[in-house]
Amino acid sequence: MERQLAIFSVGLSVSLVLGPSLETYLLSLLTYREIFVSFIPLAVLTAIVSTRVSFPKGGVESTRMQGGSRLG
8 A cells, every 4th residue: 555655646746846847848849739639649548548457456454553553
């Protein structure tokens, strides 16, 4: 669980840092319409791939910490 949260946090942080820079660069070269049309294939591909990704099935994780004490 911690690993997935770390991966998500890194991805979010990178997107928040690089996103505005990439947007500024692309808008200096292309119009909004050209950018929108160029990202349609990526959106379609993502929609197709997302239906084929399987997530691991797992039960409810324990609320106990490694030391044996409970939170709260």
